[in-house]
Amino acid sequence: MTKVSTRVPLSARGKDMTMFIYFISHIPATMLMDIVPLYPSFLAPLIQPLLEFQDYYVETFRDPFMGDRSLIWFNTFLHMEALIQLPFFFFAAWALYHNKRSIALWICVYSAHVITTVFPILTTLNLSKDSAFPFAVSEGHKLFLTCLYTPWILFPLWMLVECFQRVRSYEAEGVTKKKAH
Structure with missing residues (x-):
């Protein structure tokens, strides 16, 4: 007998779809903008357009973080984005697509980190x-940059609350099942 899949498609899970899009969209954003300063110098000829775009961004929007490589604490954040967050984007997108319940806890950890x-x-x-x-x-540039960076605190905050509630419900579900046996 053939096993019938009962997996709910991603398109029918609105919150998961929103998180999936978030993680998928962060892959190119991270690789093409955020971590460009971390690429080895021998790649400079290949990534010249990305370097020029970063220069344009810094010049236009006066982002002191992307424009100052001497900020060790900020560069540490870029390294964490490259080494922790970027691989996680792939994992989270895959897990959300396949409706893996365990991703909720990992998204809580990621969200708190962000x-x-x-x-x-x-x-x-x-x-x-x-x-x-x-x-x-x-002050105008500070306001613009605040508006630019704020969604990257609000959206992870929403994901943290949403996924924490899921973890709690899975935990309660497990306790109920144990009591039934």
């Missing part, structure tokens, strides 16, 4: 004196 990396960026941007930055950042 919140704790974006929060210092927003705090530094809005509470530091102008002299802390390598170049002048106007």
Whole structure:
């Protein structure tokens, strides 16, 4: 007898689809923008357009973090994005696509990690004196950058709450099953 799949398609799971799109969209964003400064120098001729785009971004939007390679704490965040987050994007997208319940706990961990990396960026941007930055950042640019970075704290916060609730419900489900036996 053929086993009939009871897997609910991703398209029928709105919240999972939203998270799936989030993780899939972060793969090119991370590889083509965020971690470009980490690529080895011998790749410079190949990634020249990416380097030029980063220069344009920094010049246009006055992002002091992407524009200052001397910020060790920020560069540490970029390394974590390359070594932890980028592989996780693939894993999370795969697990969400296949409706793996265990991904909820991993998304909680990821979300807490992202919140704790974006929060210092927003705090530094809005509470530091102008002299802390390598170049002048106007109040207008600070507002724009705050608006640019804020979704990267709010969306992970939503995922943290959503997935924490899932973990709790799976836990309660397991306790109920144990009591029934």
